[in-house]
Amino acid sequence: MTRPLDAYRAGIRDTLLAAEEAAAAIRARPDAGGIRQQSAAAALEAFSAAFRCEALPEPRNAVLEALRAISDQPGEEGETPCPECAGRLRWSRAENGHVWGACEAADCLRWMM
Numbered sequence: 001m002t003r004p005l006d007a008y009r010a011g012i013r014d015t016l017l018a019a020e021e022a023a024a025a026i027r028a029r030p031d032a033g034g035i036r037q038q039s040a041a042a043a044l045e046a047f048s049a050a051f052r053c054e055a056l057p058e059p060r061n062a063v064l065e066a067l068r069a070i071s072d073q074p075g076e077e078g079e080t081p082c083p084e085c086a087g088r089l090r091w092s093r094a095e096n097g098h099v100w101g102a103c104e105a106a107d108c109l110r111w112m113m
């Protein structure tokens with residue numbers, strides 16, 4: 001039963017796109033440097049960005065959440081709670097910037113990037 005929500009989100013996306021297009025059109029005008037034009041464009045862009053965060057949340061990305069948690073930890077390897085299942089997630093990072101992670105649970109988070 002996601003159809004009503006999909007339609008709602010499509011409507012929000014169209015509205016925000018219209019606001020962003022209006023801002024782009026204002027910024028493309030010959031008088032775009034004017035204070036009124038700059039204010040109007042900035043207001044439309046801020047409305048779009050803020051409303052997008054409120055109404056169209058990003059789908060959850062467990063690997064990204066894990067990478068953020070790991071970035072706060074010192075050292076070259078460690079453990080952190082798995083954002084997907086709350087199990088133990090082992091991680092390590094190499095000097096070349098690669099970060100490896102694997103949850104103790106089979107079929108859960110596992111990556112190398």
Ligand SMILES: [Zn+2]
Pocket residue numbers: 082083084085086087103104105108109
């Ligand atoms: Zn897990």
